[in-house]
Amino acid sequence: MTANYLIGLREGLEATLVVVLLMAYLLKTGRQHLLPRLWAGVGFAVAVSAGFGALLTFGPRGLTFEAQEAIGGSLSVVAVALVTWMVFWMARTARTLGTGLRSQVDRAAGGAGWGLAAVAALAVGREGLETALFLWAAAQATGQSATPLFGALLGLATAVLLGFLLHRGVLKINLGAFFTWSGAALIIIAGGVLAYAVHDFQEAGILPGLHSLAFDVSAAIPPSSWYGTLLKGTLNFSPATTWLEAAAWLLYVPAVLFLYLRSNRRARASSRPDTAARATVAAS
Template sequence: MLAPFLIMLREGLEAALIVGIIASYLRQTGRKEWLPAIWVGVLLAVAMSLFAGAALQLVAAGFPQKTQELFEAVIGLVAVVVLAGMVFWMRRAARSIKAELQGSVDQALAHPGGAGTWALIGMVFLAVAREGLESVFFLLAIFQQSRDAAAPIGAALGVITAIGAGWAIYAGALRLDLRRFFRWTGVFILLVAAGLLAGSLRALHEAGLWNGLQERVYDLSHVLPESSPLGTVLSGLLGYREAPTLGEALACGLFLAVTLVLFLRPQPGPLPAPAQIAGRK
């Protein structure tokens, strides 16, 4: 439950910040009449993300067993790439996201007549749909590899919390240290992605496409079984396995060694303050 909650909190907060920056800029520049276009773009993006998730689930339900394992592996690998990409994108874009979005708004509204409205809707739609599709692939991967019944509840609570936090930041009622928030949730997401990567290798093996490096590295079934309360939490949170194979251990180790070093290395110059990113009324 915690992993879906934190991931959806971060994804939702990213989307809320983008929408908040655009809405704040329209208010500050006296263009409140364009605000409804923002919500149209948001609703279209949410609808498209839900449709994509439902379509993928329906397609997967009709596959035979081995094909379902392959589908699970592909979704897991896509989720790993998406999660890692999202972490590094926010690390790189946090410094300039406000200026870039404001420039894009000006360009969109420079179109004559109704074209400006559609340009703004399209801009918001693409920004929010990106977060929505990332969430779809992550949730599909997590739900397929973890049978935790509380995972959907955690995801829903994460989205609700993100919406509330995003609105509070936009209204000026909440000052959140976004630098630390995105840094530590980024580390957590990379750990989750490593677990998804190991689970994808396991699914490829069950699909008959990966049969190498199947030796067991260790067996903690007598010390910390996956069926124990702590093992269940670690399995759902970080993809813990009581007896991982050599291939799974190598994949996790290499992935974390590369991504954590790149993510945690110092960046020149300070990140913008929360008020600078979110804007105020």
Template sequence: MSLLAAGATAPSVATQLAGSGLIGLREGLEAGIVVMILVAFLVKSERRDALKWVWLGVGTAVAMVAATFLIIHFGTSTLDGVAAEIAAGIASLVAVVIVTAMVLWMRKASRSISGDLKSGMEKALVVGPYAVLSLAFFAVGREGLETALLMVGYAENTAGSPWPLIGLLLGIVVAAVVTVLMYLGAIRINMATFFKYTGVALVVVAAGILGYGVRALQIGGVLPGATMPAFDVSGIYDAGSWYGTVLGGILNLRPDPTVLQFAAWAAYLVIVLFLFLRPSAPSRRSQPVQEPAAT
């Protein structure tokens, strides 16, 4: 029995597009900024000959991410019954762990990512082409794996709908366009503000995936308390209404969460948002992510 069949309502198309589009925009822009920094550094260093190795590394990373998503997604879709719930629950929890680690890491790394990438590229140019390829591969692949795992957890809650994938691709396209415009100097974005607010949104989405994963594992018999609701507001909460589909699709709020599910959801939001939003000490290595237009 799937979680949707257990009483949840499939999110609306607009909600699915918004949730996955946010993931694609945020993660796509992170990866785009990495590529932009590497390309701008090579152009300014008059090492355009190394650009082909950067693009080869990026292409390899994209292929690896796509394969990872397809293997995990179709692997879980071939299961049914209790096995499907357990697999979906485990995939959701793994996605939450990785996304949380990456969001918290980006909170600090964003201040020095430009300097770190330039330093890494200087060393890679000395070593040779394969070092340049590896630097681009791992820098982009890290962001891509986060996206793939987050999308697996998100897609599990949409009853096999294709709209989350469409929303993800649209978000990535928008991120690519914004990255190109930034590279050309046509627009400037306050990246600190962007990553702050999109980071908060991702934490909220991850909390919903965590709640889904806990409920799935309860239905699968791995975790206890499947029949212990924390509360039930089904009488006044219409899961099929516009607000019900929004809250159910993005926040994964149910009218009858279990005690463990609601506790995990609330605790995650409080703890991770506190860690993410708490003030951080300024770093001497801080450099703006925004790169000037290439010449």
């Protein structure tokens, strides 16, 4: 549940900050009448994301086992690719997020203001679709459904609360540090999802080596034990891991983590470190 809580918190906070920035800019520029358009866009994005999550959950049923595994593996790879892109995108653009949103509002606020609803829907919907896909992939990897959903909803609720406190000026947090370390944690979680995608492809018969194990520590870490469940839920750790699963994890996590941390260092070197945090709080 911890991993899914982090996913919900991270993605939810990104979406919430977008809404907070849009609300603050509308209020400061005397465009309060456009707030209903903003919330209409947010509501549409939430509905589409929930529908997408339901489609992922119930869509593959009725297919053969091999087809379900192939679809699950493919969607897990897509989820990993989206999360990887997202954390690098946030590392590059977090410090200019407020400026970019304000320029979009200025362009979209003409007429009846429905362009603003589109801006909100696209900004929040992108995060929502990424969250739905990655949570589904994480639930497939852990073999659970209700627990990941509960953890994610708890994370989303925390994100909304933090956004409200930021908007009211009650809370000030270093958003740069939060996104840096939560991004690093998501990369490690994504490595587990990628390894399980390889396992899905092996069970579908697309990749070989299903019974060729790199290690099997099931005796020391039983999957049904509390610590086995904890490792599975947080890191997608499998006590019985094939060589291809281990290779996928080792090729992805160290390399992507190194590039991500280097990208963050370069971003901090090219701008003041707390610009994003100060801009977010000042905008509210």
